[in-house]
Amino acid sequence: MGSTVITGIGSLVTNDPSIGDGPLGLLSDAAVVVADGRIAWVGPAASAPAADEGFDAGGRAVIPGFVDSHSHLVFAGDRTAEFNARMSGAAYTAGGIRTTVAATRAASDAALDANVARYFAEALRQGTTVLECKSGYGLTVEDEARALRIAGRHTDETTYLGAHVVSPDYADDPAAYVDLVTGPMLDACAPYARWVDVFCERGAFDGDQARAVLTAGAKRGLVPRIHANQLTEGPGVQLAVELGAASADHCTHLSDADVAALAAASGTTVATLLPGAEFSTRAAYPDARRLLDAGATVALSTDCNPGSSFTSSVPFCIAVAVREMGMTPDEALWSATAGGAAALRRTDVGRVAVGARADLALLDAPSHVHLAYRPGVPLVAAVWRGGERAA
Numbered sequence: 001m002g003s004t005v006i007t008g009i010g011s012l013v014t015n016d017p018s019i020g021d022g023p024l025g026l027l028s029d030a031a032v033v034v035a036d037g038r039i040a041w042v043g044p045a046a047s048a049p050a051a052d053e054g055f056d057a058g059g060r061a062v063i064p065g066f067v068d069s070h071s072h073l074v075f076a077g078d079r080t081a082e083f084n085a086r087m088s089g090a091a092y093t094a095g096g097i098r099t100t101v102a103a104t105r106a107a108s109d110a111a112l113d114a115n116v117a118r119y120f121a122e123a124l125r126q127g128t129t130v131l132e133c134k135s136g137y138g139l140t141v142e143d144e145a146r147a148l149r150i151a152g153r154h155t156d157e158t159t160y161l162g163a164h165v166v167s168p169d170y171a172d173d174p175a176a177y178v179d180l181v182t183g184p185m186l187d188a189c190a191p192y193a194r195w196v197d198v199f200c201e202r203g204a205f206d207g208d209q210a211r212a213v214l215t216a217g218a219k220r221g222l223v224p225r226i227h228a229n230q231l232t233e234g235p236g237v238q239l240a241v242e243l244g245a246a247s248a249d250h251c252t253h254l255s256d257a258d259v260a261a262l263a264a265a266s267g268t269t270v271a272t273l274l275p276g277a278e279f280s281t282r283a284a285y286p287d288a289r290r291l292l293d294a295g296a297t298v299a300l301s302t303d304c305n306p307g308s309s310f311t312s313s314v315p316f317c318i319a320v321a322v323r324e325m326g327m328t329p330d331e332a333l334w335s336a337t338a339g340g341a342a343a344l345r346r347t348d349v350g351r352v353a354v355g356a357r358a359d360l361a362l363l364d365a366p367s368h369v370h371l372a373y374r375p376g377v378p379l380v381a382a383v384w385r386g387g388e389r390a391a
Contacts, residue, residue: 003036006032068123069299112146116151126314126315144160164199190220280310289327300314320375
């Protein structure tokens with residue numbers, strides 16, 4: 001792979017304060033050299049070294065590729081009827097997941113793989129260069145394992161979520177389902193996963209059940225993350241911090257103690273906020289300002305799934321977070337790039353610095369602020385992933 005120099009960058013977000021101004025490490029009139037899939041040089045355009053090829057950004061902004069650390073893309077069917085009912089006044093509950101479980105179980109491997117490929121490509125066109133993907137719509141040993149095998153064809157960031165909801169096959173015996181999730185299902189899925197997750201929520205799994213799932217996964221070498229405090233205050237956030245989970249995701253309903261715990265664990269457990277879920281369920285948004293002011297590390301992700309957040313657009317989530325959750329445009333972009341990387345415990349992505357993977361998005365705008373300033377506009381003009389032009 002040859003080298004490429006990108007010049008004419010009007011505004012470059014590096015997420016490295018040692019390179020540029022402020023937390024975003026902003027550089028004006030900048031250039032980036034990419035070689036062998038990595039960032040080889042960053043600095044003023046006038047000082048850029050020669051490269052095999054050149055690309056002129058034309059005064060537009062360049063940002064790190066988005067790191068989407070929470071999605072559910074191995075599924076079949078859709079839940080249009082459920083969404084329509086919700087928009088007509090019905091309340092959201094976790095029970096709708098079972099509709100997708102039935103459709104997913106009935107789908108072929110090829111159909112599921114094609115679906116995942118389509119949504120990964122859709123996300124890539126919008127600037128997402130790293131995308132985590134969970135199982136959770138099979139809820140049998142065989143279906144959960146195949147979901148992770150399929151996800152693994154598209155990303156290294158695969159998450160075992162057999163504990164999404166209690167399988168309808170075990171509706172009368174949730175304890176037996178937890179035994180399955182922490183036993184034979186975990187045995188089948190652990191070789192294909194990096195992470196273990198659980199939906200700790202009313203209608204899904206309580207604190208004791210969630211602890212059992214995450215502890216069992218950790219013993220098999222999987223790193224915990226948790227769906228926490230989405231619908232009500234509950235034990236999820238405290239459990240995430242206690243177990244050293246990489247992230248507590250949703251964090252919509254937090255007590256003062258929850259906020260304090262996330263702030264104290266900011267170097268270990270990231271508060272991942274998923275505004276697409278609140279947008280699509282007409283629920284109250286999480287208070288990002290409260291978390292940021294307390295000192296918590298915050299990530300923004302799509303939660304792309306067919307039931308409660310059917311969007312693959314990180315720019316959309318940035319715009320909602322700025323408008324509805326008290327974030328500044330700078331904070332929202334950092335959370336969607338470096339914050340997502342922190343939630344995946346990655347240092348090679350989410351930033352533009354020498355040695356980092358060359359994941360970049362060119363915006364058809366002079367500044368990253370346009371992501372929130374021009375909501376709904378397709379501003380991503382080009383994407384490089386691992387140094388190769390991908391979109």
